Amino acid sequence: MESSALTNPVYAALTGPHAGVAEVRGNARRYPAAVAPFLALPDEPTDKDWADAAVLLGPGTSVALMRPELPVPGSFKLDRVIDLVQFTAPADLPAADPEATTLGLDDVPDMLALVALTDPGPFRSRTIELGTYLGIRRDGELIAMAGTRFSLPGHTEISAVCTHPSARGQGLATRLIRAVAADITAAGRSPFLHTGGSNTTAIRLYESLGFTLSNQMKVTIVEPV
Template sequence: MATPGSPAAEGAAPAALRNPVYAALSGPHAAIAQVRGRARVYPSDVAPFLGLPDAVTEQDWHDAAKLVGAGRLVATMRPDLPVPDVFEPDRQFDLVQFLAPADFGADEPEAVVLGPDDVPEMLGLVALTDPGPFRARTIELGSYLGIRQGGELIAMAGERFRLPGFVEISAVCTHPGHRGRGLATRLIRAVVAGIERRGDQAFLHTGGSNLTAIRLYESLGFSVSHQSKVTLLQPA
């Protein structure tokens, strides 16, 4: 199996997966995208991600700065990219992308579909567990499933980036008081089952320093397809 940084990992990802934000905002999520020139960004209450084409020009950066606007922090998700003076870098971290194995999905009888009325509780679980960006309208990007105990939402997972042929698993989190029961794995399988039924392949991201998550996904049969960096930046 490829490991982060290996040649096999670098060459395995299709073009769309190497620039997933732009592929999503240019494709299945085009209707929600805010656009100026070739630059694309999610609304701030949906997700913090900025999409730029593979070959970024100076004009693309200027369009992006005007599109994002002063004071807003956004994130790019791609290999290390020189940032011009129109943007001010904030911080950066490594990212590993995994592809789900074939036929990984399995329905989960305890899973419930989460909707807009569940968002306050979902935001509370995210604040407690920090699985990555999840905002008031992130739920509009795909399907989200949860597991409840005594009426309380104790675990959830869902879909974020949609690319042609691929859907990203995101917001995987479990209440600290209920970890060690395999809830996250069960929900990941349930989300993947829905993705597979639509004929798409599931993928996900985790931080390059999150060795616990990397080992978990490898143990489940996920394979590294690509590695990149998340860079947080704002218009200068």
């Protein structure tokens, strides 16, 4: 079951720990648009599942599927497909960090500004509701952050890892990844994460920390027609 959850993490989250925030029609599920832009379908979606997804979204609503690539029916427009890789963390990764502080709702404008500058992946005005986010500030400015997004049975995703360009090369991303992992493992879960298949800088970092490739994934962006 764990393998299936990691292969279809958004569905595992929205039918599991995040079921309470899911917008649902039949077997189709999505996060509210202000939380995250993801649609979830079962491992082998039927025509009815796709039809329910179309009704759930409404015409022209663009969403992302995160899973191995699957055929998209004619009732949906395929916008683009992005390569994604998934890694699971080593046991010795977690390490608390005394400079990392928990970010809250008051920090969201600064978090959104840092995300806009660094593009670590989708982060919206209510994404912070999905988990715990840690940040490092210097002279009041948020210069690095990372947090938890998808929560699955047994696993929690590390997400939104980003560092202000002026603060790169100081190991802040590594420290925050370790600190977030410490929170995840303290809750009895295993950390995992995703990054773009062409993001060689991030892949090198994760491999240097001992992360192991677990799945080749796709982000498939679609919208009902």
